[in-house]
Amino acid sequence: MRIAIVTESFPPDVNGVAHSVVRVAEHLVARGHEPLVIAPQPSSGARSVTGSFPYPIIRVPSVATPGYGSFRLGLPSRRLAAALKAHRTDLVHLASPFVLGARGMTVAASLGLPTVAVYQTDVPAYARLYYRTNLGEQTAWRWLRHIHNAADRTLAPSTASATALHSHGIERVWLWRRGVDAARFDPGHRSSALRRAVAAEGQVIIGYVGRLAVEKRVDLLAPVSRIPGVRVVVVGDGPARANLERAMPDAVFLGERRGDQLARIFASLDLFVHTGPFETFGQTIQEALASGVPVVAPAQGGPLDLVDEGRTGLLVPPGDAPSLVAAVTSLVENTEQRLAMGVAARVAVATRTWSAVGDELIKHYVDVHSGGIAARSVPISA
Incomplete structure (x- = not known):
């Protein structure tokens, strides 16, 4: 099949949407399909680190996101229709559609092409956070309904996300x-040298990996960094970094890390803490689990599906600093429990390969393209 992926984000962006699109396109190529990616043009300073990919990429004009200049918003463009026609697209995959994806939906409809929309970013929650009013959240949900209900099928990454979509009137929702990558993220990559470099006194290493932005609530790690015998290691970058460095002077900030280097960091942690309350899935949680590292995360959204409470980690009320400190402290003090959780964590995700979920996605494509059972939703508890 010829699959056009219209995405709101793509490398050099570092986020869940960009990462997921890369893995999907890789899998399509591996299975003999022909993907095309349509994505926002990166900033001039980032173009040199975009990289090369074994499939065509069409870039459309973009503008910097207000308050987050490193993230570019793709603008509606005539290039979309021309690209789909030249590609002879069979089906359009809309990755986290909101701006560019909305235009992609319109163009696909005008060309009579089937569509699969992948929900991945909790834009309504971000709107509520930034505008401090329900009006922004309600407006975002209206726009998402408009986009997703025009699609033949919407794929949600977690049961919590699927429930939210259904409750806001979005139809034809399936879990995906x-x-x-359980080969890259593996306990065997644990590095004694790295551990000595970041925790010379043998402290228990608590890690966070992700964007450093207000909505990620990384500030909740400040009291964690003051727990005796703990060293907090923060991997990532973003507009909140300077404030976080001031709030956590004893933490180690490593900036962005990728590939094998990131895998070594994950495997060298003793405990992974995810603080963001707006995760529709939580890819870094999976990468920590695959690395044999237990996780403490908010009992909300995607983490509810990923963290097996008491077995692979602990869930805490979102935004509750005292509960977070208590959970981390309990695992810092109980080495035996922490190690047992790490073993269970690896087992829990070992079969969740990109190859397996990529084949699931192709089945969704086939069902939608054939018009078979596209109008029926899978139960959200599946």
Whole structure:
């Protein structure tokens, strides 16, 4: 099949949407399909690190996101229709559609092409956070309803996300979870040298990996960084970094890390803490689990599907600093429990390969393209 992926984000962006699109396109090529990616043009300073890919990429004009200049918003463009026609697209995959994806939906409809929309970003929650009013959240949900109900099928990454979509009037919702590279993220990559470099006194290493932005609530790690015998290691970058460095002077900030280097960091942690309350899935949680590292995360959204409470980690009320400190402290003090959780964590995700979930996605494509059972939703508890 010829699949056009219209995405709101793509490398050099570092986020869940960009990562997922890369893995999907890779899998399509591996299975003999012909993907085309349509994505926002990166900033001039980032173009040199975009990389090369074994499939065509069409870039459309973009503008910097207000308050987050490193993230570009793709603008509606005539290039979309021309690209789909030249590609002779069979089906359009809309990755986290909101701006560019909305235009992609319109163009696909005008060309009579079937569509699969992948919900991945909790834009309504971000709107509520930034505008401090329900009006922004309600407006975002109206726009998402408009986009997703025009699609033949919407894929949600977690049961919590599927429930939210249904409750806001979005139809034809199916579950499609994300994969993890269990070969790259493996406990065997644990590095004694790295551990000595970041925790010279043998402290228990608590890690966070992700964007450093207000909505990620990384500030909740400040009291964690003051737990005796703990060293907090923060991997990632973003507009909140300077404030976080001031709030956590004893933490180690490593900036962005990728590939094998990131895998070594994950495997060298003793405990992974995810603080963001707006995760529709939580890919870094899966990568920590695959690395044999237990997780403490908010009992909300995607983490509810990923963290097996008491077995692979602990869930805490979102935004509750005292509960987070208590959970981390309990695992810092109980080495035996922490190690047992790490073993269970690896087992829990070992079969969640990108190959397996990629094949699931292709089945969704086939069902939608054939018009078979596209109008029926899978139960959200599946």
